[in-house]
Amino acid sequence: MAPDLVFKAQALDNQSADHYRVSGQDLEPDDAARRQEAASQLSGVTKAGQRTFDQGGVRLTVRGDRFVLLVPSVERDVAGRIAPILCHGELGAGDRVVLVARVTEGLDAFARYIGRSIDPAKADLVRRAIASAPSAPPPHRFGRVLWLGALAFALVVALTSFWSRRPDPTPASVSSSDSPRP
Structure with missing residues (x-):
């Protein structure tokens, strides 16, 4: 089974609950435990990880075999700020092509579900970042x-x-007076 992907996006009105999707399942606002677990996974990588890709607003941070990908959506929040979508997952030892496909398809589906879109140029940067x-x-x-x-x-x-x-190679009983004289 493929490792879970976690997606998160802040609500554009900055008042509603953030959007979360874990393993293809959207989390309800009252599912506090699972939302907190997802938030902890994201922050654990972003706080202690190393940024390995940063182009065109797309950022990839890696810690061990875990990653967080930040992708700006086309839409902005009510204050006019960039409204990114975050994706957390595991790099693993599997085929990168499969992971790239899972992440890009998951990002697209999540963005459409919450009423957002991702610029095709950003989608290409996502592919490059993961690869x-x-x-x-x-x-x-x-x-x-x-x-x-x-x-x-x-x-x-x-x-x-x-x-x-080991015993001493020179016996203690041998003295210099016992040695033959020339």
């Missing part, structure tokens, strides 16, 4: 490196202990 996103590191790489480091340390300790317990 150029860095690949996530293998999930257990750090743990593997840590385990190998601990193994190397244990080996050094064992060898040091072994060498320190």
Whole structure:
């Protein structure tokens, strides 16, 4: 099963509840727990992630294998400000072409549902942003490196202990007076 995509857009009147869609399901304004969870996923990436794409108003922020994509819609809010749509998802190890298709189709469907539109030039930037996103590191790489480091340390300790317990190659009973004289 493909990882969830989360979409969010602020209401254009700046008074109504924000619009959320999680895994294709629109969240009602009274679904506080799921709306908070979706908001936390978005903010976790945007606050601690790294911006990897920023062109024409389209921004991609990545943290590990998670991403947040900000795409300005054509419409503006009542104050005349840009009204972006946010998309959160997982880059994963799957086919990027499939992810690009899921994100662009999801953005288009969400925008139409909330009465907005995305400029075709922005849609092209979305494709480029996702396609150029860095690949996530293998999930257990750090743990593997840590385990190998601990193994190397244990080996050094064992060898040091072994060498320190070896008998002295010069016996204590041999003295300089016992040596033959020339």
